[in-house]
Amino acid sequence: xxxxxxxxxxxxxxxxxxxxxxAASGRxxxxxxxxxxxxxxxxxxxxxxxxxxxxxxxNYADSVKGRFTISRENAKNTVYLQMNSLKPEDTxxxxxxxxxxxxxxxxVAVRSYDYWGQGTQVTVSS
Numbered sequence: 001x002x003x004x005x006x007x008x009x010x011x012x013x014x015x016x017x018x019x020x021x022x023a024a025s026g027r028x029x030x031x032x033x034x035x036x037x038x039x040x041x042x043x044x045x046x047x048x049x050x051x052x053x054x055x056x057x058x059n060y061a062d063s064v065k066g067r068f069t070i071s072r073e074n075a076k077n078t079v080y081l082q083m084n085s086l087k088p089e090d091t092x093x094x095x096x097x098x099x100x101x102x103x104x105x106x107x108v109a110v111r112s113y114d115y116w117g118q119g120t121q122v123t124v125s126s
Contacts (some may be wrong), residue, residue: 002027002115009120016124020081022117024097029077031056033102035113036070036081036126038092038122045095049081050107059107064090073074085122093119 008020020036035050049070051061058070069082079096097113099106106112 002032002098004098004115004117006094006096006120007085009094009122009124011123014086014088014124014126016018016086016121017082017084018086018109018113020083020094020096020120020122022044022079024098027097027115030074032098032100032115034070034072034079035097035099035107036079036094037097037110038090038094040120041090043092045110047108047110049093049101051079052102052107057104059104061108083122086122088124090122090126091124092122094122095119099113 003025006022010110033046036048038046039045047061051070054074067085072079096117098115100111101110
């Protein structure tokens with residue numbers, strides 16, 4: 001089993017920034033592709049960003065491209081999501097997830113990931 005713990009969420013005004021962290025334990029972190037997803041009230045969980053095991057390939061949802069940056073530090077078993085220019089529509093619970101050997105197509109799908117964190121709330125006020 002892999003445990004994932006997100007942190008860094010909170011309340012921020014529109015235009016502000018937050019940095020989410022996800023600390024992993026229990027498995028070899030560097031063997032896993034990592035993703036960030038979010039779920040707003042009444043909506044389905046949606047893809048935000050993903051990064052491969054080595055960090056060599058990164059994907060973003062169109063809605064966050066140019067504003068969010070995903071990164072990872074394998075030595076610290078941690079993946080990050082830097083969120084800039086936040087908008088009220090970014091309000092959601094943000095989850096990190098881990099999966100193995102994911103193709104570009106699979107990295108954006110909720111069903112592709114084996115392990116999930118408990119989520120951290122991000123609220124952007126207008």
